[in-house]
Amino acid sequence: MSISADIITNAEVRLSSTEQIVKKLEEKGTKYVRLLYSDIHGYPRGKDIPLDFFKSITEEGQAFCYSNLVDGLDGSPLNAPGMPNRGYPDMRAIPDLSTLAVIPWEKDTVQCLVDLVDNNGKPVDISPREFLKRTTTLFNDSLRLTPVLAHELEFYLLQKGKAGWKRYSDQAGMIYTVGYRTDELGLMQKFLEAGKVLNLGVTAANREHGGGQFEVNMIHGKAVSSADRAFSFKNMIKEVAACNGLLATFMGKPFNNQPGSGFHLHLSLMNQQGKNVFSDSSAADGLSEMAKHFIAGVLHHAPALTAFLAPTINAYKRLIPNNIAPVSTDWGYDDRNVLVRIPPERGLGSRIEIRAGDGAANPYLISAVCLLAGYDGIIRKIELQPVEVKGNSLPRTLTESLQELYADKALCELIGNSMITAYSAVKTAEIERYQQYVTDWELKEYVQHL
Template sequence: MSHRPSPPAPDPPPPARLDALRAGLTDEGVDLVRVLWSDLHGVARGKEIHLDELHRFEDPGLSFCQAVMVTDLAGNPLELPESSGGGWPDAHARIDAGTLTLPGWAPGTAFVLADVLEAAPGHPPLALDPRGLLRRQTERLAARGLRAVAAPELEFYLLAPDPSAPLGWRRYTTFDTAGYTVGASHDPDRMLPLLLRSCRALGLGVQGGNQEFSGGQFEINHTHGPALAAADRAFLFKYAVKEIAAVHGLRATFLGKPFGEAAGSGHHVHLSLVDDGGTNVFADPADDGGLSALGRSFLAGVLEHAPALTAVLNPTVNAYKRLAAPGSLAPTTADWGWDNRTAYVRIPPERGDGTRLEIRVADGAANPYLVIGALLAAGLDGVERGLRPPPPLAPGSTGGGPPLPATFREALDALAASSALARLLGPRFTEVFTAMKRAELARFERAVTDWEFREYTGML
């Protein structure tokens, strides 16, 4: 995959006034604006606003109940100051007019992203806003004259309705192809071309895609770009894939291991840093491997924080079934290697402007803002401390570094114990994220699974 750095960014234009935005959208036949923001899980939350009313939400933005930011995936809000403990207070979603886009499958509707702010005087950024967390990391880099370039690779399954299947859904196709296949024989409704064209038209920077290892599974690659823009595109991409699938009577899931007998879905991220002149600072032609001292320090920071990062990059009980699957190419140790797809961090073979790290551990269900933000926080910590990585994996080796947490509980414990990463991500974010996920884990541990019923009731 090409990974050329972007040219130096010009000074940002002044924020677009929403009344000016309204005039342009009227010319496009738009009468509704869907304002979207990310919760901690990466789920798109939002409101639809009539275009004629949009100007009312210039500043500080749309009001909404802050409790949605501390609510689990089953709809249970934690009892915190952000919810019941504070009297169910408001937050504000401030529209970022520069993210406006028009989805082809939703006529008359525009999409726009928002930053989440506190309702307190001055409206500071909400500590639990994933987009804000990533923005803080890019600001840390900017203070050093650096910008992050990122390119996600996202895998997912399409599901078709089937009354005879568990919960009424089966894989869209069931023949395992081992990947890199395209065409109608394994995509009868030609969903991949539809997704590629729709997401490209939406301005999401999709580069290409293919049917992945297992039937019904797909991978779509994204072009590289500035870290915040790349995360914005990945967030909207996941939302768009689910929306387009629903319009066609299907369901899309980015869950890491939705089927025990099929391959897991990952969220690989390619990362590099460039200076103010657009030069890739991970590149060093004088180095034997072509990787600069700064690039090696960034790599070392990611590896040092790998145990604590696991909870953010693999944020569900289900994620650890993907990591434990034999032959899954999902790493279980914190290591790195030259063009080695079994490693936690792979250094792809391109050098010069294309020098980059590919971090391969993240789960498809992970929040794109938190994935990129946490990796930047860890890598920059390595740069600031001048860390050095261990030796790379030997050619053909399949692991050898410190083991990663094997369960969600271990990962949450590692995150809670990491005062350094908590400081970088924000203590309040880490506290709430960990509490929410511990509550999720506790609910799982009380649940009786289908496996238990099948395994035990016939004989016991």
Template sequence: MLTSEKIDDKERLNVLKQQGVKFVRLQFSDLHGISRGKVFPISEMERLPEHGIAFAGAVMTVDLRHNVVAGFETGLPDIIARPDLSTLVQLPWEPEAAWCIANLEKPVSGMPFDVDSRNALKQVIKRYEKIGLSPVVGPELEFYLCKQDGESPEGLKRYLDNDSHVYTTGSFTDPQGILEYLLENAAQLGLKAYAANHEYGRSQFEINLKHSLAMDSADRAFLFKTMIKELSARKGLLATFMGKPWNDDEGSGMHLHISLARKDGSNAFCDPQKPGVLTDLGLHFVAGVLSRSVALTPLLNPTVNSYRRINAKALAPTRVNWGYDNRFTLVRIPNETGAATRVEIRSMDGTANPYLAYAGLLLAGLEGIEKKMQPPKAIEGFLYGLPEEEQGTPLPTSLQEALAALEQDEELRNDLGSEITDTFIVIKKYELDRYNQWVSDWELREYAHHL
């Protein structure tokens, strides 16, 4: 995955030992996309691929406030994490340590664990392979860097609070050199990072990752988020991928650029005779994504906060539509042609679990291909200047509305895996209930003095 060397697992372990690696952090994604795992002496990695290591399965039903969500009381059995040694990689910032991603299995039977989002993506990829196609995905992630601040209500303030640093670089933008530090380590880690910049928001940054096959891309997105969090903490900062961390600043998105490769490596979205126009297969894919976009919304925007970002003023899509090189649309077709022909999904934010989001979007696109769906007319010009009926179906404006749409889409839930989607819905409803009962600082400021 993260290395191009075609060596077997035993040789890979021996190379890392020779390079001074002493510990391996075995990790997997929970439903939130958070890295969970354990650290092992590297000598243990010789037996773990065969035997695996047990974790309490309840870790997959924990919410973000450390509550084990009710509804899964079946004795809280184990799950088995089995290392995928092809993902083993030495950490450039800590050469004595390495990372390795694990697949999750059921004890005894060894069958894939139903709530493993990496396995959910793997099953979708297999369906594409049966029709001779391989999904290719390039992720773009934006994030904010923050400092601890005991005086502010949220306990955080921006790393730098100057206006208009978009597309600027150097010490004036980044006095501690954090961005270049992150870019260097992302490149050395094999995450295929190739560019970085200050984004539009104050202390908002973006690091671009190259495209690759879907599983490799999702693994890199997962490790990228983990790396950004860890390295920022080492510098005394907090990095957040929240959709809208500040009331007075821009939201952060995670855009996905998707194409499909044929067995000969050619781009199935590109017709050499019609440069700049999607093939019929590409149009079918777009139609499938649009048809499921409302139900997919909670997988792409999984927090209460995500919906603060989704508004017309934020260049975040609010409607189900598509267009050629139009940044107001949900699905944008960039103006690059030939092998670079692709679709861009613009609604997602960085709090999404990459494996779940990739799986859901690719499933929807596959449905469009299999059913030969046709998309509506492409949006041209300024979206919000069009008659409302031409703008497309509104996207959900709250987590509650989005979860209801996913819950009602039985076909999508079954295709993605009813157990993983139903578990996701239960956890997110619990989170939503806690939010609805919480007295906010806005309420105190608005009402306490006057009422």
């Protein structure tokens, strides 16, 4: 790697002109800048730009096709909402210079996340990053509070076999083990090193329950920067795996006989004095009334939230009983079977953990919608039921989740019509493609006997 990891600090970005930033990049040996943004799925889209052209892009933006935000994962185009028969117009990507970071697996290259604007210079409202920004602004303006998040992700590593992709390791039940017996290529340390270079705040890595399944934790932070790190983290894992001849997948349930991969969201709120407002030392359980209203809001809207937390057809194969994954709208103290877990830390560490997230979920979207559900709980002072009260069942399919989303008028209003329309259009098209697809299970079940 020819570029120093301390390429440029946020403070330097704030105090420097674009010319000074580009000059420092040149001094570090940078030749290319990779622009990245998240589509609706959470998949990274972008372009590689020679450094010579980067200054003009910071001022004018880089053109991308607007409808790319809502393309299907199979490559099928889907026109962006509200834009029928307009012929795939452009949007512009404006680099957020505070996100510049070295790409350790690409020679002479840095990455930079972008903000998306339309041809009138207005933020693209179906951009997941913009959606989360609007959500944090709502908390700041209405409640004078700052959301603080941490993301916790599980994934599988796969290697090529004679019959296609197989698990990197078949040793199941090796949770919390480390070393070459379960990671013969030493990838965990490679992930930690790449995370350090990219400033992702990666704090720990370990094997999980499944054969070839791993988990990596990240430090907490303000909502947008935390989601930025989670987005970049998923991309980093896939890229480092690919550099080592492997495939990393965050798919929620890739194997019938192995555990699923979750995406757990840790969340709290901080006031203007830097105090965690979920904490109340005078309460018997150490939790404030605001925290309990927030939890109640999440539980109240949980059936609708599931459309975002479990965003694929496959995700619902993970949300089954006795799988350390939630199946109902319940909560508990340090209980990993429930939807909202209250970790034992208190004071500055007071937080909630939302455990229904699927590994394939979009970090910007799930962060935003869970915050909005909690916001509604605070504003309406929704009462939290006692911990022993069993909640209602969560939706069992993506179709049911979308129906619950449409029916939740209060949450839809907070999310906004543009995002609801875009997201539901993408997911409805996904469901329709699946309904037309003949699966291996159907062939095995029917073809010989019927």
